[in-house]
Amino acid sequence: MSGTEETGAPAAGTAARTGPPGAAAGEAAPQPPKEHGAGDGRAGRRIRQVRELGILLALALLVAVTTLANPGFLSGQSVRDLLLGATLLTILAVGQSMVLITRNVDLSVGSVMGLSAFAVGVTFVSLPGLPTPIVMAIGVLVGTLCGVVNGVLVAAARVPALVVTLGTLYMFRGIDYWWAGGRQINAADMPDGFLGLARITLFGIPLPAVVALAVVLAAGWYLRNYRSGRELYAVGSEPAAARLVGIPVDRRVFAPFVINGSLAGLAGVLYAARFGTLDATVGTGLELEVVAAAVVGGVAIFGGSGTVYGAALGALLLSTIDAALPMLQVGSFWQQAVVGLLILVSIGLDRLLAVRAARRLRGGGSRGA
Amino acid sequence: MSRPVLELSGISKSFGAVQALNQVDLAVDPGEVVALLGDNGAGKSTLVKVIAGVNSGDSGDILWEGKRVEINRPADAQRLGIATIYQDLALCDNLDIVANLFLGVEKTAFGALDEVDMERRATELLDSLSVKMPSLRVPVASLSGGQRQIIAIARALLGEPKVVLLDEPTAALGVAQTAQVLDLIERLRDRGLGVILVSHNMADVRAVADRAAVLRLGRNAGDFGVEETSYEEIVAAITGASDNPVSRRASVTRTEEA
Numbered sequence: 065m066s067g068t069e070e071t072g073a074p075a076a077g078t079a080a081r082t083g084p085p086g087a088a089a090g091e092a093a094p095q096p097p098k099e100h101g102a103g104d105g106r107a108g109r110r111i112r113q114v115r116e117l118g119i120l121l122a123l124a125l126l127v128a129v130t131t132l133a134n135p136g137f138l139s140g141q142s143v144r145d146l147l148l149g150a151t152l153l154t155i156l157a158v159g160q161s162m163v164l165i166t167r168n169v170d171l172s173v174g175s176v177m178g179l180s181a182f183a184v185g186v187t188f189v190s191l192p193g194l195p196t197p198i199v200m201a202i203g204v205l206v207g208t209l210c211g212v213v214n215g216v217l218v219a220a221a222r223v224p225a226l227v228v229t230l231g232t233l234y235m236f237r238g239i240d241y242w243w244a245g246g247r248q249i250n251a252a253d254m255p256d257g258f259l260g261l262a263r264i265t266l267f268g269i270p271l272p273a274v275v276a277l278a279v280v281l282a283a284g285w286y287l288r289n290y291r292s293g294r295e296l297y298a299v300g301s302e303p304a305a306a307r308l309v310g311i312p313v314d315r316r317v318f319a320p321f322v323i324n325g326s327l328a329g330l331a332g333v334l335y336a337a338r339f340g341t342l343d344a345t346v347g348t349g350l351e352l353e354v355v356a357a358a359v360v361g362g363v364a365i366f367g368g369s370g371t372v373y374g375a376a377l378g379a380l381l382l383s384t385i386d387a388a389l390p391m392l393q394v395g396s397f398w399q400q401a402v403v404g405l406l407i408l409v410s411i412g413l414d415r416l417l418a419v420r421a422a423r424r425l426r427g428g429g430s431r432g433a
Numbered sequence: 434m435s436r437p438v439l440e441l442s443g444i445s446k447s448f449g450a451v452q453a454l455n456q457v458d459l460a461v462d463p464g465e466v467v468a469l470l471g472d473n474g475a476g477k478s479t480l481v482k483v484i485a486g487v488n489s490g491d492s493g494d495i496l497w498e499g500k501r502v503e504i505n506r507p508a509d510a511q512r513l514g515i516a517t518i519y520q521d522l523a524l525c526d527n528l529d530i531v532a533n534l535f536l537g538v539e540k541t542a543f544g545a546l547d548e549v550d551m552e553r554r555a556t557e558l559l560d561s562l563s564v565k566m567p568s569l570r571v572p573v574a575s576l577s578g579g580q581r582q583i584i585a586i587a588r589a590l591l592g593e594p595k596v597v598l599l600d601e602p603t604a605a606l607g608v609a610q611t612a613q614v615l616d617l618i619e620r621l622r623d624r625g626l627g628v629i630l631v632s633h634n635m636a637d638v639r640a641v642a643d644r645a646a647v648l649r650l651g652r653n654a655g656d657f658g659v660e661e662t663s664y665e666e667i668v669a670a671i672t673g674a675s676d677n678p679v680s681r682r683a684s685v686t687r688t689e690e691a
């Protein structure tokens with residue numbers, strides 16, 4: 065980040081500036097201690113909140129405009145559909161965020177989800193007697209195993225995540241095709257109890273959406289309140305520094321891949337329950353939408369910052385765009401352009417906020433002199 | 434004179450064919466600032482890393498409060514009470530000041546991070562060092578170089594060390610920021626810590642150091658009291674000028690080089 069947040073104090077300190085661009089001019093000389101600005105204390109958090117508020121605002125605006133154009137948009141059924149649609153993306157975005165925070169990326173999630181979904185279908189077909197919860201657990205387990213493969217290759221073999229997961233994207237998809245062999249599994253092959261899961265609601269909210277909410281809250285709580293969660297940010301922010309203070313960097317890189325795999329597996333299970341029609345193409349191309357959701361939600365692609373709450377809001381926003389733009393008679397080309405624009409705007413917004421925060425802080429520091 | 438808290442004798446270390454350290458001695462007393470000087474490649478950072486346990490020496494003894502100890506890993510050094518601030522800072526830019534201070538030693542309550550306690554301790558620590566920060570909850574990326582260096586030093590103090598190693602702490606800083614860091618180093622001395630300060634900057638050394646130990650090509654090339662030694666004498670030892678009685682006396686074994 066250094067170099068971009070140069071302050072606007074040109075005259076001060078020019079006499080002996082030997083420091084790197086990140087070092088601010090006009091540093092106050094040693095002075096009697098003062099209170100550490102408690103009033104400014106929430107600045108870091110505020111940046112994040114501004115980001116999350118911005119997404120909520122965009123979301124509200126989009127919903128309002130769409131509802132004006134088409135009042136049916138806010139009907140119970142259409143909201144339920146929207147939430148169901150956002151469920152998978154949200155779960156995947158949470159897992160992806162944890163990987164991104166450690167300065168890695170998992171491009172294989174679409175394939176993992178597809179493989180898990182197909183595994184669920186195949187298990188129902190070939191072992192009809194098996195209880196539904198066990199079949200669902202198998203689906204999650206398939207995802208977890210894929211995550212372990214990714215994690216081992218990245219953390220132990222030290223291959224860059226981009227390369228590893230690009231490879232496993234094709235590998236897992238290849239296994240899926242080989243396994244399916246052109247076969248399709250239909251709703252008729254799966255028990256009604258399983259397919260009914262997507263239709264169960266709690267207080268009017270579809271069960272899968274409740275599951276997604278639980279995933280978001282659990283991951284958010286973990287990242288915010290646990291040492292190992294904090295250490296994920298440290299690893300993504302400055303791997304060398306993390307290693308020097310004794311953080312087990314490889315373990316902290318490995319775990320998010322496994323969690324992300326499990327969540328992709330869970331998404332596969334929910335996909336199977338909701339759509340009931342499974343073939344080898346399930347989840348194709350999803351990975352970029354997942355990364356987009358996380359980035360729009362403020363998770364930096366360079367690691368070390370962002371929250372899963374933001375990523376979940378990003379997923380909700382992208383899903384709402386998908387649902388709303390057709391109702392507004394916007395063509396599918398423009399839908400993609402809008403998503404692209406959103407990514408650019410959100411990254412630009414991040415930079416702007418960071419620069420302004422830095423300027424305000426340093427300005428405050430030199431005024432004390 | 435008090436007994437040295439840390440004493441190295443005959444430390445050697447080679448990287449393949451490069452003999453980075455050759456029979457180096459060094460001692461630091463409690464409440465003493467020892468400047469470690471030498472040209473580029475003289476072996477200063479290597480010696481710091483040996484003390485910090487990042488590289489272990491090939492041979493030689495390390496005495497800690499008079500007792501022989503082994504330092505094979507960074508954790509060994511930390512357990513003894515040796516804190517190291519590396520040349521390249523090692524802060525996490527995206528984390529705030531409190532998180533950086535407690536990185537790796539976070540305080541928890543019932544398994545969860547105890548932010549309130551950590552913030553209180555951070556405030557206490559920085560106040561005790563007479564350091565003022567604009568805010569404890571901003572990412573350290575937004576701090577100036579001097580402030581970052583101070584955070585790095587403050588973090589090292591959390592473990593209540595007895596010896597602090599600083600590898601070129603002022604290398605990237607402007608005048609005012611350097612003064613802040615030197616101030617802090619003086620406060621460390623006043624607390625009775627032994628400080629080993631690697632520096633290229635003779636002005637810094639004259640400002641805060643009690644003694645100057647010079648390395649040249651991996652060997653001891655003199656040990657001077659800063660008060661009673663002239664600038665020229667120290668520079669001569671660093672560069673290896675031959676007509677220097679102090680350095681000749683300090684390293685009688687190296688007469689063949691002259």
Ligand SMILES: Nc1ncnc2c1ncn2[C@@H]1O[C@H](COP(=O)(O)OP(=O)(O)OP(=O)(O)O)[C@@H](O)[C@H]1O
Nearest residue numbers: 448451452453471472473474475476477478479480
């Ligand atoms: N890991 C390493 N592998 C091989 N050679 C090394 C390694 N570390 C240091 N050296 C060599 O050891 C010698 C001493 O290096 P060192 O980094 O200790 O010097 P220094 O006194 O800190 O110099 P500077 O003032 O430039 O920081 C140099 O010749 C260097 O090339």
Ligand SMILES: [Mg+2]
Nearest residue numbers: 477478479520
């Ligand atoms: Mg060095």
